[in-house]
Structure formats: C-alpha cells, structure tokens
Amino acid sequence: MAAKKKTYIDDIERTLYDIKNEDHSIYKSHSGLTEDVVRDISARKHDPKWMLDFRLKSLEVYNSLSMPTWGPDLSELNMDEIVTYVQPDAKMAGNWQDVPEDIKDTFDRLGIPEAEQKSLGGVGAQYDSEVVYHSIQEDMVKQGVIYTDMESALTEHEDIVKEYFMTLVPPKDHKFAALHGAVWSGGSFVYVPEGVHVEMPLQSYFRLNAAGAGQFEHTLIIVEKGASLHFIEGCSAPKHNVTNLHAGCVELFVKEGARLRYSTIENWSRNMMNLNTKRALVEKDGIIEWVSGSFGSHISMLYPCSVLHGENARCEFTGVTFAAKGQNLDTGASVIHAAPHTSANINTRTISKAGGQATYRSAVKVTKNADHAKCSVNCESLMLDNLSRSDTLPTMDIEGDEADIGHEAKIGRISDEAIFYLTSRGIDENEARAMIVRGFVEPIAKELPLEYALEMNNLVNIELEGTIG
Amino acid sequence: MAEKLLEIKDLHAGVEDKEILKGLNLSVNKGEVHVILGPNGSGKSTLMNIIMGHPKYQVTGGTMMFEGEDMSSLKTFERARKGLFLSFQTPEEIPGITVENMIRTSKQAITGEKAKLVPFRKELRATMKELKMNPEYAQRYMNVGFSGGEKKRNEILQLLMLQPKLALLDETDSGLDVDAVQIVSEGVAKFHNAENSCLIITHNTRILEHLKVDKVHVLMNGQIVEEGGPELIEDINSRGFTHIREEQNAAK
Numbered sequence: 188m189a190a191k192k193k194t195y196i197d198d199i200e201r202t203l204y205d206i207k208n209e210d211h212s213i214y215k216s217h218s219g220l221t222e223d224v225v226r227d228i229s230a231r232k233h234d235p236k237w238m239l240d241f242r243l244k245s246l247e248v249y250n251s252l253s254m255p256t257w258g259p260d261l262s263e264l265n266m267d268e269i270v271t272y273v274q275p276d277a278k279m280a281g282n283w284q285d286v287p288e289d290i291k292d293t294f295d296r297l298g299i300p301e302a303e304q305k306s307l308g309g310v311g312a313q314y315d316s317e318v319v320y321h322s323i324q325e326d327m328v329k330q331g332v333i334y335t336d337m338e339s340a341l342t343e344h345e346d347i348v349k350e351y352f353m354t355l356v357p358p359k360d361h362k363f364a365a366l367h368g369a370v371w372s373g374g375s376f377v378y379v380p381e382g383v384h385v386e387m388p389l390q391s392y393f394r395l396n397a398a399g400a401g402q403f404e405h406t407l408i409i410v411e412k413g414a415s416l417h418f419i420e421g422c423s424a425p426k427h428n429v430t431n432l433h434a435g436c437v438e439l440f441v442k443e444g445a446r447l448r449y450s451t452i453e454n455w456s457r458n459m460m461n462l463n464t465k466r467a468l469v470e471k472d473g474i475i476e477w478v479s480g481s482f483g484s485h486i487s488m489l490y491p492c493s494v495l496h497g498e499n500a501r502c503e504f505t506g507v508t509f510a511a512k513g514q515n516l517d518t519g520a521s522v523i524h525a526a527p528h529t530s531a532n533i534n535t536r537t538i539s540k541a542g543g544q545a546t547y548r549s550a551v552k553v554t555k556n557a558d559h560a561k562c563s564v565n566c567e568s569l570m571l572d573n574l575s576r577s578d579t580l581p582t583m584d585i586e587g588d589e590a591d592i593g594h595e596a597k598i599g600r601i602s603d604e605a606i607f608y609l610t611s612r613g614i615d616e617n618e619a620r621a622m623i624v625r626g627f628v629e630p631i632a633k634e635l636p637l638e639y640a641l642e643m644n645n646l647v648n649i650e651l652e653g654t655i656g
Numbered sequence: 657m658a659e660k661l662l663e664i665k666d667l668h669a670g671v672e673d674k675e676i677l678k679g680l681n682l683s684v685n686k687g688e689v690h691v692i693l694g695p696n697g698s699g700k701s702t703l704m705n706i707i708m709g710h711p712k713y714q715v716t717g718g719t720m721m722f723e724g725e726d727m728s729s730l731k732t733f734e735r736a737r738k739g740l741f742l743s744f745q746t747p748e749e750i751p752g753i754t755v756e757n758m759i760r761t762s763k764q765a766i767t768g769e770k771a772k773l774v775p776f777r778k779e780l781r782a783t784m785k786e787l788k789m790n791p792e793y794a795q796r797y798m799n800v801g802f803s804g805g806e807k808k809r810n811e812i813l814q815l816l817m818l819q820p821k822l823a824l825l826d827e828t829d830s831g832l833d834v835d836a837v838q839i840v841s842e843g844v845a846k847f848h849n850a851e852n853s854c855l856i857i858t859h860n861t862r863i864l865e866h867l868k869v870d871k872v873h874v875l876m877n878g879q880i881v882e883e884g885g886p887e888l889i890e891d892i893n894s895r896g897f898t899h900i901r902e903e904q905n906a907a908k
Contacts, residue, residue: 607711612818613818626751
C-alpha cells in the first residue's frame with residue numbers, strides 16, 4: 188500500500204492545477220449584471236424564447252433578494268466586477284483531436300482523456316462558460332442514455348429540459364440560485380431511461396481559466412424508474428489575484444427504485460468563491476449517494492440537499508472538507524424527509540490547518556407526514572494547529588412521528604500521544620501526522636472512485652507539507 | 657565479556673518543574689532480561705518514556721548510551737530505528753490506520769527496505785496465529801474497539817514483527833486475564849534470544865514464567881535503590897517495598 192502511494196505522490200504536483208492558459212476567449216460579456224448582459228448571453232446561446240424569459244425573470248428575482256446574512260462573509264464579492272460569460276475559442280467537439288491545443292493540454296494534464304479510456308463511460312469537459320468536449324460510449328447511446336452538454340440538450344431535448352430545469356432549485360431559492368438562473372451557461376445533461384444500468388461512470392470536468400470570471404454551469408440528471416448511474420464531477424481553476432465566482436447548480440431526479448451516485452472532487456484555486464447549489468429529489472425506494480470532497484476555493488458555501496419524496500427513499504452523504512490558510516469552507520448537507528420510512532446517513536470529516544476555517548453545517552427536516560424517518564449524522568473535525576477553526580452547526584426540525592434521529596459530532600486535534608506512539612515505531616513525525624490525517628479521512632476516501640481517492644490522498648499530503656514543525 | 661546495550665548514568669529528568677528521575681543508574685547487557693519493580697508513582701513508566709525520547713519530558717542531567725552511542729540528541733523515531741521498542745501500558749487508538757498498514761510502514765521505516773506485501777502478509781498472519789489473534793484484526797484500525805487484552809497482544813505482535821534490539825515492556829501484563837498473560841508471556845519468550853534484551857516493568861511474575869531473568873532493579877523515588885538477581889522478585893512479592901523504604905530512610 189505504501190509503495191503504491193509513493194509512486195503516485197511522485198507523479199502529481201499541485202502546480203499542474205495552477206498552469207493558466209492565455210485567455211483566448213472570443214467573447215466576454217461586460218462585467219457586472221444588467222438586463223443587457225443577460226439578453227446578450229441569451230442571444231449568443233440561441234436560447235428559445237421561454238429560456239430568455241426565464242433568465243429575465245431570474246434577474247428580477249436576483250435584484251429583489253439580499254445577500255445571505257449567515258455563513259462566511261461574502262462582502263469581497265463585487266458582482267459589478269465579475270464577467271458572467273466567457274466563450275472560449277472552441278466549438279463543442281465530439282472528438283478529442285478537435286479540441287484546441289491549449290485547452291486540450293489543460294485537460295490532458297488533469298488526466299481527463301486518460302481516465303476516459305480507462306474507466307469511464309462518457310466524458311464532458313467545460314472550459315470557462317462553454318462545454319468544449321462531450322463523448323459517450325456507443326452501447327449506452329443504443330440503450331437510450333443521453334449524455335450531452337446543456338445547450339445541446341436545450342435544442343435536442345427541449346421538452347425534458349423545460350419540464351425539469353430549475354424546478355428543484357427555483358431561482359427564488361436564494362440570491363445565487365437567481366443569479367444562476369439569469370446567466371447559466373454550460374453544464375451536463377444526463378438522461379437514463381427506465382431500467383437501464385449505466386455500468387461505467389460518466390464524468391464532467393469543469394475548468395475556469397479566465398481571470399475575474401464566473402462559471403455558472405447547470406447539471407441536470409434524470410434517472411428513470413429502476414435505472415442506475417454513477418456521475419463524477421471534477422472542478423479546478425488556476426490561481427488568479429482577482430476574485431472568481433462559481434455559482435453552479437445541480438438538479439438530480441431519482442425516480443422510483445432508481446439509484447444515483449454523485450461524486451465530486453472540487454479543487455478550485457484560492458481566489459474562488461464557490462457558491463454552489465445541489466439538490467436531489469428522490470422518489471419511492473430510490474437512493475441518492477453523495478460523495479463530496481471540498482479542497483479548494485477561498486470561500487465555499489455548499490450543502491447538497493436530498494429531498495426524500497417517496498416512501499423508503501434513501502440518502503447516503505459522505506463528505507470531506509480541508510480548509511487551509513486563507514480558506515473559509517462552510518460545507519455540509521441537508522435532508523428533507525418528506526415521506527414515511529425514509530432514511531438518511533450523513534458522514535463527514537473536516538480538517539483545518541494554518542488558520543483555515545472549516546464549518547460543518549447541516550439541516551435535517553422531517554415533515555409531518557413522514558413517520559418513521561431515520562437519520563444518522565456523524566461529523567468529525569480535526570484541527571491541525573491552534574490557528575485553525577472548526578465549527579459544527581447542525582439544525583433539526585422534526586415534525587413526523589416515531590422519528591429516529593441521531594447526531595454525533597467530534598472536534599479534536601492530533602494528540603501528542605498518538606504521534607509518540609507512531610514515532611516510537613520508527614515513523615518520522617511528518618509521516619506520523621500525515622498518517623493520522625489520512626486515517627481520519629480514510630472512511631471517506633474509500634467511498635471515492637479510485638483515481639479521486641488517490642488524488643485526495645495526494646492533496647492531503649500536499650496540504651500537510653510545510654505545516655509541521 | 658558481556659556487551660553493553662543500554663547504559664544510563666546519573667539520569668535526571670522530569671516534566672516542567674517537577675523532577676521525576678533523580679540520578680538514576682541502569683545498565684543492560686546484550687542478551688539479558690531485566691525487571692524493574694517499584695511502587696506506584698516511583699517513576700517506572702516515566703523512565704520507559706524517557707528512554708524512548710518522549711518530547712513531554714526534559715532530561716536535565718546524566719547520560720543515556722545505546723550501543724555506545726549517546727542518545728540525547730536522537731528523536732523518538734531515530735531511537736526506534738536504532739533498535740528500541742516500547743510496548744505501551746495503554747496503547748493509543750489510531751482510527752483509519754490498519755494494523756497491517758501500521759506494522760508494514762514501521763517495518764519499512766526501521767529496516768529502510770521495502771517490505772513486499774505477500775511475504776510480509778504471510779509473516780504477519782503466522783505471528784498473529786501464534787498470539788491467538790483473529791487474522792481479521794490485520795485489517796482493523798489500530799487498537800480501535802480492541803479490548804485491553806487485544807491491545808496488549810497487538811503490542812507483542814509489533815514486537816515480534818519489528819525485532820528490536822531492546823524491548824521496553826511497560827506493564828504489558830496489567831489488566832489481562834490468566835490466559836492472556838500466558839499468551840503475552842510466550843510471545844515475549846519467543847522474541848527473546850541471545851542477540852536482544854528486555855527491560856520489563858511488571859507487577860505480575862507470571863509474565864516472567866517463560867523467561868530467565870538476569871537482573872532485578874528496584875526503583876523508588878526516581879532512583880534505583882536496590883539490585884539483585886531473580887530472588888529479589890520473590891522477596892518483594894512476600895515482603896513488599898516497605899522494608900526497602902525503611903532501609904533507605906535509615907541510610908539517610
């Protein structure tokens with residue numbers, strides 16, 4: 188095990204995330220947010236009329252809502268300076284060779300095409316505001332699986348998009364949902380027909396290259412009755428010295444008896460505000476499994492929500508958050524038990540070091556008709572030094588009868604005795620600390636797809652470097 | 657001429673302002689088994705921790721030599737790599753690190769060589785079998801959810817797998833039932849040979865059943881106050897420490 192890990196560490200360096208390409212975009216919207224900007228984006232994207240109306244309505248909602256008054260301080264974000272739409276100089280390609288050289292290099296370095304060959308059933312890659320590459324294995328197409336970018340979906344499967352788009356996360360939900368509704372661009376669309384099991388995961392990778400820009404991709408996934416899917420989402424960006432904004436939206440519809448696993452490894456650069464909204468609607472006997480790794484960004488607010496809408500619907504949430512210097516990562520999960528006999532299992536680990544602030548925030552709600560709901564929350568935090576902060580803020584609102592709700596929270600530091608124990612076995616102090624941290628996130632790492640588990644391990648190692656003394 | 661393995665001279669050490677070891681002398685030769693007896697609070701566990709280099713304690717005077725080399729500037733992991741091993745009185749629980757991963761990482765750190773998985777696993781299994789440990793424990797997290805007896809057996813497992821030159825056993829037999837003491841005792845006996853040494857703190861002579869004890873030291877109030885052969889164990893078992901304490905007071 189140790190040997191395998193070592194070779195991997197040699198292979199990857201953080202610097203690869205930081206390589207920024209020259210900005211070759213062919214079009215950028217004016218910075219700031221006005222009706223003209225929204226109309227312009229809509230026209231460039233050849234939206235149908237209803238989508239333009241939707242955007243304008245969202246803009247109205249955006250202007251009527253105030254900034255959130257809880258959570259991390261977002262005052263650094265100046266929407267007048269954010270460029271909401273950056274069109275790369277590339278057409279959507281179905282063939283990797285057709286992707287422009289510099290963009291291709293970026294994704295090559297991140298291992299995307301390689302992963303596609305090895306273990307994925309389909310891949311999408313978004314660069315700034317537009318998807319530049321999408322592919323899916325042919326046998327899946329034959330089974331009726333649709334995996335494409337949102338723009339193509341809007342043209343080719345307009346009825347489905349219209350039926351679902353922002354119904355689960357309506358623009359009035361919060362200010363950044365409204366912003367998303369107004370300026371969304373890119374993202375992936377997946378439709379898995381009834382009874383179809385997608386054997387290999389599909390993966391979308393989002394890369395934000397342009398400085399001072401926003402990325403507002405929309406991911407819409409529908410898994411029909413008795414079908415199953417594993418979807419993987421990766422995100423990264425190079426370092427810039429101005430604020431970038433990510434306000435994506437993910438809507439997942441898990442139908443009766445269906446199963447969806449949604450894995451994310453987010454590694455945004457430290458100038459990113461990550462204000463993402465993710466929600467799943469789970470019908471009778473359906474299962475949503477979230478696996479979420481938050482490592483990057485300057486500020487994150489991310490609380491994937493599962494609405495357990497049908498009897499026996501289930502949610503498994505597994506998350507890890509690592510906040511280092513200059514990071515304020517406010518993450519967690521939310522579950523709404525809206526039907527009888529629904530169950531949820533939330534298991535998270537947060538780590539903070541070098542002044543980083545990590546907050547676990549969760550909300551569990553059991554509605555009146557949801558009797559016999561079962562929910563277990565386990566969140567553990569580890570602070571690596573005295574400069575760092577960890578908070579745990581769970582809320583519960585139980586109206587249903589016979590609910591079985593459990594919450595367990597632990598906040599701690601690496602104990603000197605544990606370090607002494609490991610060093611007394613010949614392991615040096617740095618490695619001992621790294622082992623303890625890796626051990627701490629192990630229950631989460633084993634839920635991740637292999638490549639991502641290795642990547643997380645690697646990130647944990649990098650994050651620990653130089654912090655120990 | 658017996659070869660000196662550990663030699664401690666006039667050792668003064670403690671924590672913060674409190675001196676716990678007050679001029680301690682102790683010498684262990686290669687191939688020997690030494691036993692340290694002493695009342696509670698006399699500094700036995702502190703001595704073990706200080707030999708292993710616990711950063712909590714400060715050495716304020718005296719010398720500690722291992723194989724003729726001054727250990728004072730060596731950190732804990734360096735001492736372990738030189739061949740020291742401490743079996744803890746209350747072993748730590750380390751979530752997320754399996755027994756197999758821990759021992760393999762340690763072995764590689766100490767030998768400086770890669771431990772190939774297949775032969776390593778075979779050796780680990782065989783050793784666990786000798787200690788009557790369930791082989792599934794290899795994949796469990798270090799000491800997490802282990803009973804007191806299982807934790808101690810896990811310490812002896814590490815002792816046998818890592819093959820140190822000097823084993824410091826801090827009450828390895830405490831809190832164990834008769835059968836468990838027997839297993840641990842056999843494990844220590846299996847480890848011991850002419851090339852290595854044991855320094856044992858115990859309140860229970862059963863752990864010594866399978867060993868030939870060379871020397872017994874009585875530690876009181878931070879000093880070795882009496883030394884002798886194995887007969888000293890019998891003596892203290894029947895008479896306790898009181899008479900030694902009285903002799904000490906009389907000498908003053």
